[in-house]
Amino acid sequence: MPILLLALILCSTASATTVGEALDNTNLVWTNDSFSVDTSNSHYGGSSLYSFGYGEVSTTVNGAGTLKFWADGHFYFSASDYTYDYLLDDSWTQYEYHFGPGQHNLTWYNTYTFNGYSYTFWAARLDKVEWIPDDTTPPTASANVKTGLFNYNKTVYLTMNEPGTIYYTRNGSTPSKSSTKYTGPLIMSSTTTLKFIAYDLAGNPSPVYTEKYTIDKVRPTITSVNIKNLATGISRTPTITVKFSENIKPSISWDKFYIKNLATGKTAPITKTISGNTLNIKTTTPLAPYTWYQVYIPGYSVKDYAGNNLASGYWFKFKTGKY
Known part of the structure; x- marks a missing residue:
C-alpha cells in the first residue's frame, strides 16, 4: 500500500507539469509525441522531458537568434534550415545554435528514420530550452551638455541607454570604432565640434550625434x-x-x-x-x-x-x- 501511494503521488506530480514547464520555457508552443515529464532527473528546475526508445518533441521560433538547450543521452536534433545533428552524451551537456532571419522549425528525436530504416536510440532527456532573439535595436546616446555658447570651460559626460562603448571625435569628423573610446568626462576649453557614436554589446550602432560648443571667454570692448x-x-x-x-x-x-x-x-x-x-x-x-x-x-x-x-x-x- 505505501508503494502504490508513492507511485500515485509521482504520477500526479509528473502529469501536473506541462512540456513547457519541464523544459523551463513556457513562451514557446510545444508539440510532444511520446516524451514524458521526468521529475526525478533534470539539469534545471526539478523536471525534464524523458524518452526511452521513441520520442519526438518540436517547436517553432522566428527571426535571428540563439538556441540553447541541455540534453542527456541519445538524440537527433534538426531545424528547418539546419542539417541533422546526432547528440550522444552520457551526462547533461549544453548545446548552442545560432539561426539567421526567418522561421525555424526545431525538432528533437529519440527515433530517427533515414532511407526507410528506423533507428531507435536509448534513453534521452531534454531540459532548459532557451531561445534568445538577436538584439537588432540600435542604442541611443547623449551628452549632458547640449550645443551652445559658453564663456567658461564645460565638462561633458557621454552616456548610452544600455551597456556598450562610445567613440568620439573632437574635430568634426565622423566617429567610428577606430576613433577615441570614451572613458570619462571631456573638458571643452575652446570651441569644439564633438561627434560621438555608441555600439551596444550586440554590435548595433547608434546614430552619429553632434554637439557644438562655442567657448568665448573674451569680454566685449x-x-x-x-x-x-x-x-x-x-x-x-x-x-x-x-x-x-x-x-x-x-x-x-x-x-x-x-x-x-x-x-x-x-x-x-x-x-x-x-x-x-x-x-x-x-x-x-x-x-x-x-x-x-x-x-x-x-x-x-x-x-x-x-x-x-x-x-x-x-x-x-x-x-x-x-x-
Missing part, C-alpha cells in the same frame, strides 16, 4: 563713440552711438547709465536701445544750452551672448551748443 571726448557744439537732443567689438545685450548694470549736467549735478532722462553691436543713447528732453555734460557707460552694463560683461566703465564729456 568699446570700439567707437560718435561723440568725441571734450567735443563742443553738440546738439541739445543728441543720439549717442556706441559701437562694441561684438553683439551685445543688457546686463546687470543696465539701469546705471547716465548723462549728467556737470553744472547742476542732475542727470537727464534717457532711453537706451541695442541693435547687434550698437548701443544708442537718446535724451527724452532737450539738454541745457552751452553746458558741459558727462556720459557714463558703466561696467557690467552690457555683455556678449556668451555672458562676458563689459569689464570696466567708460565716460566722456561734451558741451552742448545753442540748439
